[in-house]
Amino acid sequence: MRENDVIAGNYKIIKEIGRGGTGTVFLGYHLHLQKYVVLKEMPVTMGDERLIRTEADILKNLHHEYLPQVYDFLLTDTGVITVLDYVEGNDLSSYMCGPQNLSEEQLLTWLTQMAEVLSYLHGNDPQVVHSDIKPGNVIVRPNGDICLIDFNISLLADQLTRVIGFSAQFASPEQYYLAQKVSQGDTPQFALDPSTDIYSTGALLYYLMTGIYPTCVMPNTPLSEMGDTGYSSSLVNIVDKCLQWDRSKRYRDGSELLDAVTHCRKQSDSYKRKLTAGLVLLLLAAVLIGAGAYGFTRRREN
16 A cells, blocks of 8 residues: 555555554544544455454444544455554553553553553453553543554453464463464464463553563563562552463453453552542531531520
């Protein structure tokens, strides 16, 4: 695709905005909807064509506030093109990491939204695993909400032995092992599951909290063994559980992670301060109402 090309009569190519191992990304303009879109062109073999079309059709039916909307799937002579929302904002790789820069309240907000969107994906029928959660694939919109992008290597639950690509610093150890086997021409005897997204989410938080890139080739040093991280033990324990080497010891899916994060937020200092303030206001209101009732009674008696 080149600048000013019009694809399928609907999408005008504005410019190339990214290129990687799985394809090329273009900024485009939807001529009918009159809005900017992203077109991701990915080369595929004929054997993958049907599978990727199936995935694209499912992704088009996903609707969540923390996901871009997929509009179209186009088959070309050289590959496939997925058309989806253009998401304004900055990805998490542009943020300074560590407790001096990112507050616990901010991290819990992002983690809650990540858990909500993963709960939605993992609870979908058929189940969807993102499989490439990393700072560059999480956009923070101008309103502060996240958007989880890049579904070109998403995998359906019944096809999770197929690996198109991954990010070694944030991939789960089983995803790395699976990719190694596939690259060697072997047929692995296991499949990935939603816990691989849980691991990658933990790796993302690990990086944001410490500035240290995690690894999937050996266990990472748990946050709980790093001394004072500047964050609560509740948040530290969640991240450590996400990063368990044994996937059976992680949160099973986004729903379980969301439950843990919700509980953590309720235990946070900010939540306790808000709760205390609410109780004080309630008590003050009760005192004022009581004083008013007492004054009214005294006037009746007089």
